[in-house]
Amino acid sequence: MNITLPPRKGSQPLEIDTSGLHHVVIIGANGSGKTRFANRLAADLGGQAFRLSAIKALYNKDSEDASDNSIDMLYRQAVSGSSLLRPDLKGEFERMIGLMVNEEMLSLIQYKYSGDKRKMHHTRLDRVMEQWQKVFPGNRVLVESGRMLFSRDISSDAYSPSKLSDGEKTVLYYLGAVTFAPKASTILVDSPEMFLHPSSIASLWNSIENSRPDCTFIYVTHDLQFASTRGQGNTIWVKNCNPVKGEWDYDFLTATDGINDEVYLAIIGARKPVLFIEGDGVHSIDARLYPLIFEDYTVKSLGGCDRVIESTRTFNSLRSFHNLNAYGIVDRDRRDEGEVSYLRKKQVYVPDVAEIENIFMLEPVIRTMARINHRNPDEAFAKVKRNIMRLFEADLRQQALQHTRHRVKKGVEHRIDGRFANIGQLENHISDLAHELNPRATYESLCREFRRYVQDGDYASVLRVYNRKTMLSESHVAHHCGLRRDDKDVYINTIINILSVNRPGADDIRTAIRSTFSLG
Template identity: 40%
Template sequence: MNKLVLPRISGTREMPVMPEASQLTVIGGSGVGKTKFIEELIRLNSDRAYCISVLSAPFPEREESTRPGSIDVLYREAAERRSYMRRDAVSELDKLSYLIFTDEFEYLLSLKQNSRKGVPVKLAPTRLDRLVMLWERVFPSNRIIRTEGTLMFSTASGSDLISLGKLSKGEQTVLYYAAAVLYAMPGAVIFVDSPSLFIHPSLLGNLWNAIEELRPDCTFVYDSVDVGFVNSRTSNVSIWVKSYDVEMRSWDYEVILPGDLNEDMFVDLVGTRKPVLFIEGDARHSIDSKLYPLVFADWTVKPLGSCDKVIETTRTFNDLKNMHHLKSKGIVDRDRRTDNEVDYLRRKSVMVPEVAEVENLFLLEGVVKAMARRRGRNPEKVFGRVSAAVMDEFRRRFDEQALQHVRHRVKREVECRIDARFPCITAMELHIGNMVSMLRPREKYNEVRASFQKLIDERDYNGILKVFNHKPILGDCGVAHMLGYKTKDEYVAGVIGALKEDGVIAEAIRESIRYCFRVDEPVPEKKRHVQDHKPEPPRQNKNHAKPTSARNPKSHNNKKRRKNVN
């Protein structure tokens, strides 16, 4: 493998040389000059450039290539040298078939001649042998048969031999790429357009591994937007093309070496114009991945699994701002983090909600009331019962929750203190022995209990949601049954469904959740009433005191005005 000369970088006269690499993928969004970049890359390395594309391989209606070493030129030169070679091939696929069969014929003929001369005959793998081996490796039930001066194929779908033209599109693609690579010049830079086209995803990685093994002397340059394919290239170097200066014939681009950034993430994101939001959980099962794309609709949301991965990736992505123009943030659950820990994360572009975990977002006052209106329930009554149930459950788990919070704080402090440098083992033992007095766990426990008791005494519902780490609370509080759902999962699905409808209810839910992240300022009272559905009137009991509007004319007039606005 030789080094590659790369196109000119915008704003400079520099034409960098890329270190040796066996795999290179050119990535970028639509309209940024990626195709022009590849054309320039081919021009700069024209003495070794070998271009293959299955988009045109089976079709005769195309302009033949005049590039030295191309399939068209190889076939034309071979036909001129061999009077017996068929000259009616038009498509690249047919030309490769004729070339490979003719080469096989000539090789066997040379062996026969050498045998007659008494020269020891030693069989070596031919191009056809290597093609057959790869074909049967990819399609274990299929065979390539040499018969009557041409190649025929047996497949698992039938017993009759079929011709090249009757193979499926996927089979033709595999045959074309494998055969074409065998005819690349030594040390070639093989440019492959759309390498995953027509190929089943289950075959993709192993197929290209096998094809690359055919030519370890070559560099493979792929033009692909298939994230799965790029991830399958284990030694892949990516070139991210961001923009093209037509007048200067130069590009703004970056070379991304393996390990610099997770390619699954990067290839998935660089084509987007939206800011990027990294979240916890997985893309299929977590509540986070279902909720946040609907709440933060102007962001590209990327689930990463653990909170540590979110924090680290957000930091890395922002550290690489010289490589992209995307704004990026992260979201992690608050869990039992202290205010200082939360402030630190927010300074690092990691958003932390004012609730303990994602499940608590579904218990926010604005969310519960919006869903009550959607289900035809009385918002105040439903929320009153939900908040009472949450507070009762928090009161019941009071000591357990306090202990868990203290455990988190002590664990953090131990990690910091035990990391100190010690001159000897005795000093370390002394330090550990004094740890309890330094950490003061009981004092912390009493402080946490006092703060929790204050939340209960003041009936601070939002404050309880902020510290209450108990995932079953969404089911235990009964919000689902109060709103006519059978299970808490149905309730979660109901909230997601409301957000997808994107009406006034969705806006009320979205507003509540975004405000919980300190993303938006609170909506003014008048605007909030305009957005809301008219709540069901509460049932009046004649023993109750008269409504406020009856006692306060000014309040009555205000309500009348709001009604007219609605």
């Protein structure tokens, strides 16, 4: 069976061949039009569509789905033909339970009064109870006096479905509702991850899909984690919608695109160029600072520098697909100008400071912070600079050694990657490496260069090469800028706060930090 998707902006609508295809994921950012997309798809499918929404079923009790095969309409039909079913049930969840219990009671009556005492008919409720007890081992489901009841174990008291948690109600709703879907229908599920614990989502939906192998499931979500649980299949990325024209901008994303989760998330959520950064996305200074500096970018934290570099490369290799630019930012650490230039060509940018803490030590930032706190900017910067230059001079040889180690390591990696005809050639090559790389000459050259920074008072160059996590504390920058506590975290948090609420001085700080980069 082929499903024709809704009208597509600028080109013909796409089609999905559902032969052998059990599910499709419609994914898009909030406001992208994916719900409208699903509504139009359901309307085009007509009687073949069967809609499921846990939040509507559990909470929106006053609305009804008027589709011929919906649970609401099935309930209306059953009420008119059965005296056992209460006519005042509200909401899809309660009506679904009513329908199952009604079918169970009718099945029992038929079994009792028919002369046939063979095995009873296997009802919907039987199937749901079997699956429920797989999801919640040890829990029991029973029907008593026309009611469905639950218990945690054999010894505990039974309780009604209203006492279930939202997650339990959602599981029960999905397990029961899919049994009412017409044969070979298309089941559209809105926000299938809603109320469910992430650890149980994959197994639950696998079980539900296996219970209806005749149907195709279409999931509408913005949750990347859920989308990843569906494995192989078609993923439709809804980018945007024109409700006036009734058309959408959308495309297929498939496993062969080679997009990792972070890039994928940026693609579906981005309205602006993407900026990948280091850090954990919550506690790191990078994640707290860079979104306030680069406000015209969608900023996404990826962890380590290697992931930033690779994700930027992958994203930009797909530019013809998504028409967005991606950039990366990684710490300079001990990279030389050759490495920095290479990364820049890949649109990965390196600040003119050794590490992110040094950004807060930029001269314009210090002067701005002093001015905000009614201190003399010249005096404040002069004191901080004097402290930094003194620290760097004392640490000069160790810093030169660390830079030498980095360059030797990179040189070894580059040379060992060469091709060798045999093990002898490799051995000879390795034996010559120490002479070829000449680490002592590199070290002595760096020492001379670093001494020149000290002699010339070249503060900017020191910030570019000096890796020292305690620099903020040891320079007493917070004290010299007039903060009440001489504490590096107070200093950083004050700058973050100024930027986040755009207090006076925010633009000057933002300009100073942006000037250390050259983003497109």
